[in-house]
Amino acid sequence: MRSKGEACPLTCSVSKSHSVGYPWKKNKKTPRRTAYEAQSSNLPILKKERPWYKTINSTVLQQTLRQLDVAFSKFFKNETGHPKPKRRSRFRSFKYTPGQVKLDGNRIYLPGIGWMRFHDSRPIPSGFTLKSVTVRRKARGWFVSLQIEDKSVPALPVKNKNEISPDRVKGCDLGIKKLVSISNGEIIQNPANDKVFKRQARRLKLRQRSASIKKKGSRNRKKSFSKVASLHDRIANSRSAYHWKTAKVLTDGTDALIFEDLNIRGMKSRCKPKKNESGGYNPNGQSAKRALNRAISDAAWGELIKKIEVVAAKSGIPVIKVNPRHTSQRCPKCHHVSAENRKKEKFVCTNCGHHNDADVNGAVNIKMRGLKELGIDPTQLPLVRGEVTPMELTAT
Ligand SMILES: [Zn+2]
Incomplete structure (x- = not known):
């Protein structure tokens, strides 16, 4: 493949039909080389043609090819987008x-x-x-x-149905203001509302602004952007630390954790454009949606769940994902489903009058659904209430 600049076969797309490199090998069972094998066998030729590859350790080159192979197999399974070509300065x-x-x-x-x-x-x-x-x-x-x-440490088996007591199962509703609402009425706040995090966000905004007005291609611009990057790094670190702590809180004294199966990419999608008669566009709420999208990104639910899964696996706690359909509108007492049940922060059933904090109620519904999936009868559970005062209820 020919391209401008630093053409580097490691960073070009690999064809799964093995059009790159020699396609055959001696093995009689699987005589065709995989894309990785074909490219890997090409490495010596590559080193001859581009001598700077010799300065890189050979296993590092092979590992890079493996990563590329993983990226492509994910792409062909439709799990990610097409891998992007990278020049050597882009490798991190x-x-x-x-x-x-x-x-x-x-x-x-x-x-x-x-x-x-x-x-x-x-x-x-x-x-x-x-x-x-x-x-x-x-x-x-x-x-x-x-x-x-460490092979001497045995892997803990995941708890089965009989080892799980329903009282020690936590249903978790993920949100923006309240990062996690748990079915037992506890709430874990989002650190984005925290003083320190807010200060960091403000500082980031200032640094980004000051970097963007610097002359393009100048040394000062480069310096400013490296400051922005280091602050991004700091923020990511503190968020990750908070997520680990949250994971610890959730898994402590728990037999099973249940989450809703969120389609985060779908939630962040853009609003549909609204056309009007004169050929232009009407406001469609995209600018407000942008702020919500940012809040969704900042909460990083996907990252949080990954960390929880890691911590839970250490103590053999199963993490179950359930369909989130109607979890915010359903009454856990009489199973009445209505959009009118939810009144902003509160949940009041229009049928039987059962009331609760709206997010905690969602978490209770998630827990019920998860218990069903585990094969445990959820109907015998007492309903735990979150913080809703009678004053708040009469206000509506
Ligand atoms: Zn009800």
Whole structure:
């Protein structure tokens, strides 16, 4: 494939029909090379043609091809978009295979680079084997993440139906203002409303503005944008820390966790344009939607659920996702479904008068649905109420 600039086969698209490289191998069972094998066998030729590839450790090159292979297989399964071509300055990470990297206190040996010192951010337990090692470049420096395995620690089996007591099951409703509303009436607030987070968001806005008015291509612009990037990094770190804490709170004293199966991409979609007779467009609420989309991105529900799944797996807690249909409109007492049941922050059933905090009520419905999926009869449960005072109820 020919292209302008740094044409690099590692970063070009691979055809799944093996049009790149020699297609056959000696194996009689599967005589065709996979895209990865074809490209990997091309590496020596590549090194001859572009000598700077020789400076890169050979397993790192192979791992990069593997990552590309993963990216393409995800793309062909329709899970992600088409992988984007990258030039070498765009690469932010590289990976070593197991058995390559050595550790000695706060020194690490990276093949092709040598011994390097690193800041030991957390103690590494003894008696483990080092799996793959990834080196990443971030806005505030280089980071190395070590994947370690200890075979003496057995994997905990996931709890089955008989080990789960319905009182210790938590239904969780994800939201923007209240990050997680739990079916037992507890609420975990969104840190975006927190003083520190608000200050960070304001600082980010100021830095972005000051960076964007700098002269294009200038050194000052570059410096300003690196400041923006480092603040982004900080914010992402503190959000991630908050998510880990939330995951800990949710999994403590719990037998099973139930979430709604959210279509986050669908929720963030743009509003449909509204045409008018004169050929122009009427306002369709997109500017308000943009703010909501940003809030959805900031809450990072997908990231949160991934972390919860990691923490839950450690104690064998099953994490179940249920269909969210009508969970905010349904009365858990008499099963009456109506859009009028929900009155902003409150839930008041128009049929039987059952009332609760709207989000906690949603969480209760999610829990009921999850229990059904687990095969436990949810009808015998007492209904827990969130913080709704009679005053609030009479106000409507
Ligand atoms: Zn009702």
